[in-house]
Amino acid sequence: MDAVCQYSSYSILSIDPIDPDVTVLFDLLERLSSLTRVWFREHPLLADLQPIQLSALMYLARCNRYSNTPLAVTEYLGLTKGTVSQSLKALEAKGFLIKVQDVRDKRSVHLQLTASARELIDAVMPPDFLVAAAQRMGARAGDLEGLLLELLRTIQRGEDVPGFGLCRTCRFHQSSASGAFCKLTDEPLEAVEVELICREHQFDEVSG
Ligand code: SF4
DSSP states (O other): OOOOOTTTTOOGGGSOSSSOOHHHHHHHHHHHHHHHHHHHHHOGGGTTSOHHHHHHHHHHHHBOTTSOSHHHHHHHHTOOHHHHHHHHHHHHHTTSEEEEEOSSOTTOEEEEEOHHHHHHHHHHSSOHHHHHHHHHHTHHHHHHHHHHHHHHHHHHHHSOOOOOEEGGGSTTEEEETTEEEETTTTEEEOGGGGGSEETTOOOOSSOO
């Protein structure tokens, strides 16, 4: 990926803590988002996938069992039901996902990625350019992850937006010697689920 970042002269350190220049912050987020879109668009393995189809696959590869419904995909992507429904049908036709009826609620379906979809997502995620940059940044990449998590948490607390977040950062998440547990659903969680995205996620109101 040889895209040139014209914002390379910007620095997080240039943001005044008293009066932050949020325009620059927005520019940086938008530029990173744009670079990512270009990288995916030019990836040879993704030539047959529309951006929305790829976004749906990436979400379904990262979400937990409470969050893999067509409605959750629609909410997460922030698109219309019709648009998402068409994309899910296309992914089903391409053999990337299957619909499975909920065992308790027969009206509800869950979307499961097929082995070929998992293989595709594993091959392109996380993007090579991001892995390389994070390795060059070293420990500061971890600091940045913490700051971005704080930014998301702050936005979600201040705005009426869907709560999608990582299970291990949820206020309903409990861990003990016998394993992880969800206090909202009253169900045990498998170790792998702790690192997945959940639509019911809520940050702790005080310390989050
Ligand atoms: S602990 Fe929170 S994020 Fe995890 S499954 Fe329960 S509601 Fe979802």
